[in-house]
Amino acid sequence: MSRPVSRRQLLGAAGAAAGGFVVGGVVGPLAAGGTGADDDPAPRADATAVAFHGAHQAGVATAPQAHVVLAGVDIAGSAAELAAVLDTWSVAAARLTAGAQVGERSPSSRLPPVDTGEADDRPPSRLTVTVAVGASAFDRSDRFGLAARRPPGLVELPAVAGDDLDPRFSGGDLCLQVGADDLQVALHAVRNLVRVAEGRASVRWSHVGTGPPPGAAPVVGDGASSHRNLLGFREGTANPRPGRPRFDDAVWVAEGDDPSWMVGGTYLALRRVDLDLGAWEELTLLDRERVIGRHRRSGAPLGDVAEDAPLELEAEGPDGRPVTDPRSHVAVAHRASQGRRPLFRRSYNVVEGIPQAEGAGAGGLLFLAFCRDPAEQFTPVLEALAAGDLLGTYQRTVASGVFAVLPGLRPGDSWSQHLFG
Numbered sequence: 001m002s003r004p005v006s007r008r009q010l011l012g013a014a015g016a017a018a019g020g021f022v023v024g025g026v027v028g029p030l031a032a033g034g035t036g037a038d039d040d041p042a043p044r045a046d047a048t049a050v051a052f053h054g055a056h057q058a059g060v061a062t063a064p065q066a067h068v069v070l071a072g073v074d075i076a077g078s079a080a081e082l083a084a085v086l087d088t089w090s091v092a093a094a095r096l097t098a099g100a101q102v103g104e105r106s107p108s109s110r111l112p113p114v115d116t117g118e119a120d121d122r123p124p125s126r127l128t129v130t131v132a133v134g135a136s137a138f139d140r141s142d143r144f145g146l147a148a149r150r151p152p153g154l155v156e157l158p159a160v161a162g163d164d165l166d167p168r169f170s171g172g173d174l175c176l177q178v179g180a181d182d183l184q185v186a187l188h189a190v191r192n193l194v195r196v197a198e199g200r201a202s203v204r205w206s207h208v209g210t211g212p213p214p215g216a217a218p219v220v221g222d223g224a225s226s227h228r229n230l231l232g233f234r235e236g237t238a239n240p241r242p243g244r245p246r247f248d249d250a251v252w253v254a255e256g257d258d259p260s261w262m263v264g265g266t267y268l269a270l271r272r273v274d275l276d277l278g279a280w281e282e283l284t285l286l287d288r289e290r291v292i293g294r295h296r297r298s299g300a301p302l303g304d305v306a307e308d309a310p311l312e313l314e315a316e317g318p319d320g321r322p323v324t325d326p327r328s329h330v331a332v333a334h335r336a337s338q339g340r341r342p343l344f345r346r347s348y349n350v351v352e353g354i355p356q357a358e359g360a361g362a363g364g365l366l367f368l369a370f371c372r373d374p375a376e377q378f379t380p381v382l383e384a385l386a387a388g389d390l391l392g393t394y395q396r397t398v399a400s401g402v403f404a405v406l407p408g409l410r411p412g413d414s415w416s417q418h419l420f421g
């Protein structure tokens with residue numbers, strides 16, 4: 001048997017060579033040469049490829065994909081290791097997004113292939129790789145020398161009613177959000193990004209979620225567009241719409257915000273919520289709609305027919321009582337959001353086994369919200385919901401955290417430049 005070869009040997013050259021691989025957003029041919037048996041076929045320009053480079057990372061304003069893999073990643077070592085991982089991922093993520101393998105092919109079929117290969121022959125499937133940094137990367141022990149650069153937006157979330165946090169799902173120096181319309185493409189990307197980080201990065205926790213079907217229209221309100229959670233209700237109705245000024249103002253860290261190196265980035269607030277689906281399924285339709293504060297099928301405000309009709313919380317029925325219960329999820333969240341920039345929610349369903357009233361299966365929501373300032377936009381809404389949301393009875397939160405989503409990259413740049421300056 002031949003002597004094992006470290007992936008570092010394989011990938012060192014590959015990482016450097018692959019930087020110019022995607023040119024101006026158009027997929028170009030792979031570096032020339034090589035007729036190894038395991039050649040990576042040159043990716044073709046493909047309508048399912050999402051542009052990787054730009055002021056912002058993809059995977060935030062991108063219409064939600066059918067699947068997401070979210071992983072908390074720990075870094076072994078010091079600043080050099082963290083920078084190396086980010087440098088490698090800056091190149092590898094661009095390649096994967098374009099539908100290529102994670103690195104240049106191995107120079108010889110006598111070496112282990114660089115890529116595990118299970119995404120070969122599949123289109124990019126709107127793959128996006130979004131990289132974010134956790135509070136532990138800036139912690140007081142200052143492993144990475146970053147303590148003084150901690151963004152004020154990277155807040156600790158308060159403990160709230162309904163929290164049942166599982167330490168196995170908390171923390172992470174980095175967070176990878178990988179979305180794709182093909183689950184195998186998403187899982188392949190996470191697996192290979194961790195592999196090429198070569199013993200420096202290890203997965204601390206992960207969640208796999210399902211989103212809207214491929215091809216769903218990205219805009220809510222047209223009936224066919226929205227995504228439904230496991231309660232059967234439409235998700236994302238009241239969101240700001242990507243491409244509109246209100247979205248940009250609410251989501252992206254902008255000039256004048258602190259720190260300047262986060263400009264173009266955003267913050268991810270994450271809550272992994274387990275839902276008590278057994279108790280929920282015992283509720284009548286009317287009670288379910290009262291708890292949420294919207295009609296189940298249409299997503300319209302109660303008493304209305306259009307999903308995008310404005311929420312009139314003051315409206316009263318013939319009995320003089322509010323049409324929408326003031327303790328409903330939507331009423332509490334809406335009131336707590338007044339006068340603030342809105343959150344942009346991009347949540348996915350999570351299922352373990354088949355959820356059933358009596359049994360081992362569990363289901364819930366991987367609540368993902370992006371915002372420019374979590375202390376201003378997220379924490380007050382979280383606290384208001386924990387204090388008085390009817391939905392609270394049916395949920396417990398097992399994971400929680402905030403991550404700083406780094407700005408987007410120009411071709412040839414690395415996320416380590418943003419983080420370390």
Ligand code: HEM
Nearest residue numbers: 229233234235236237238273330333334365367381382395
């Ligand atoms: C158990 C987990 C949750 C479920 C099942 C859930 C479900 C929903 C549903 C069905 C809607 C109405 C449609 C829409 O606009 O998307 C909604 C709205 C909303 N939710 Fe949640 N949600 C959950 C957790 C949260 C959390 C943790 C937050 C923030 C801390 C939050 C904040 C909001 C906001 C801001 C709205 C929009 C309210 C408005 O109309 O202005 N939700 N949610």
